[in-house]
Amino acid sequence: MRISRLVLSVAALTVMVTAPLMAQATPQRAVLVTGASTGIGRTIAERLAREGFYVYAGARQADDIAALSKIPNMKGVRLDVTSTADIAAFVQTVQKDGKGLYGVVNNAGVATGGPLINTDDEELRRVLDVNVMGPLRVTRGVAPLLIASKGRVVTISSISGVLSGAMLGVYSMSKHAVEAFGDALGAEMAPLGVTSSLIEPGNYRSEIGRNTMTAAVAAADRAKGTPFEAAMQNFVRAMGNYDNYPPPDSVAAAALHAFTAPQPRVRYMVVPMANQATATIRKAMDELVQLNHGQQFAYDREALIKMLDEALARVQK
Secondary structure, eight states, X not given: OHHHHHHHHHHHHHHHHHHHHHHHHSOOOEEEESSOSSHHHXXXXXXXXXXXXXXXXXXXXXXXXXXXXXXXXEEEXXXXXXXXXXXXXXXXXXXXXXXXXXXXXXXXXXXXXXXXXGOOHHHHHHHHIIIIIHHHXXXXXXXXXXXXXXXXXXXXXXXXXXXXXXXXXXXHHHHHHHHHHHHHHHHHHGGGTOEEEEEEEOSOSOHHHHHHHHHHHHHHHHTTTSTTHHHHHHHHHHHOOGGGSOOTHHHHHHHHHHHHXXXXXXXXXXXXXXXXXXXXXXXXXXXXXXXXXXOTTOOOHHXXXXXXXXXXXXXXX
């Protein structure tokens, strides 16, 4: 009996001594979240920090950077995704801190509303520069760090990367490009041990949503007396009030899964209402049918169902 108690005491002491050592042996993983001052980016940054990640929270305004730096496990950094100088300075910060970089959340984005043919080149360039070139610039800048850590890239797309509705064409164009970015990046980086995931949110409460609403109202005013007047008014009504939408907690949960799951998903569609999911899936299916229809090597229904079953089996592995 005394021997058994002695063995148990030694075992307990061993656990007490080795547990802190094991904790110290596991380094805190660092991630970058761009556009972290508000909305989806802020929610993701705070969730990752609470879960133990060290978060570099990118923002442009000094007040936002200071506020972010007050959050535990978080460091606010100056990062405009259109500035290669900002990105280079961030890489130097990571190298100086010595934590490495396990992942990046390409979240920073802008939106606009209005008819495509009424959108001037300056506005088009602004949206594409932030939403498309931004993720590419940031990922290109931090790529050596991600390759070294065999890390992960998470890019915030949108269900507008699948849908293409009237009066939201410029934003949809940018998010369709982001979908291609995520897929191509995944194919190129997989052999290097780096994964790429896309998150396609629906309508959540966010700063970009409010900005879209503001831009749409302005576009509706400009459309008065034009053939698009009625369409723009309908678009503004359909958008509703973004402040009534739920907070983007589910989007943050998807980002956390992408960084912690043994095998992150390629895509995470996260929507607060079933009709948004239905519209998105139906659009993807409609496009498949349109691609197949009338082409020289068209598949019949049986072959298409077989292909669907094979695709379902691949994602369920």
